[in-house]
Amino acid sequence: xxxxTLLIAFLAFTTCVxxxxxTEAVTIPEAAPAVAARATYLGGLDMPxxxxxxxxxxxxSYVKQYDLTCGAWSCTNGHFNQQYLNVDMPAACARRYxxxxxxxxxxxxxxxxxxxx
Numbered sequence: 001x002x003x004x005t006l007l008i009a010f011l012a013f014t015t016c017v018x019x020x021x022x023t024e025a026v027t028i029p030e031a032a033p034a035v036a037a038r039a040t041y042l043g044g045l046d047m048p049x050x051x052x053x054x055x056x057x058x059x060x061s062y063v064k065q066y067d068l069t070c071g072a073w074s075c076t077n078g079h080f081n082q083q084y085l086n087v088d089m090p091a092a093c094a095r096r097y098x099x100x101x102x103x104x105x106x107x108x109x110x111x112x113x114x115x116x117x
Contacts, residue, residue, distance in 0.1 A: 039115035042097045050092040051075035055085055063109060070105035070112065 047061035058078030074084045089103035093114035105112045 039102075039117050042093075042101060042114045042116060045089065045092050045096070045103075045112050045114065047073055047087075050087060050089075051085075053095055054088060054092070059085070061087075068108045070107075070109060072109040073112075 051059040051061045055075050055077060059075045060078055062074050062076050062084065064072045064074065073087045075087055076082045076084060089105070089112060093101045093103045097114050097116070101114050101116050103112060104115055
């Protein structure tokens, strides 16, 4: 029953989208992997250094247990009452390689890299 409901909702949505009047051109964003394939790979990121640069000399890098995805990294504040802090990968790439670069992770936590278009 649920799959039938989802199918009906999908068909209704696509019918509305396809039937909408074309008032302006729609730009479909290019797939990020295709962009990364044409970009220049500059190098990876040293995660302990990224955390120290972002949160101070007492901070450390940390990988969430049982998480092998690109989002597994966080930083700790280095205090007894540790807090887990977000890692700003694009800012880390910019600090290391200059402006006009971007961070990209395709497969897992050890696959982060910095690229220039």
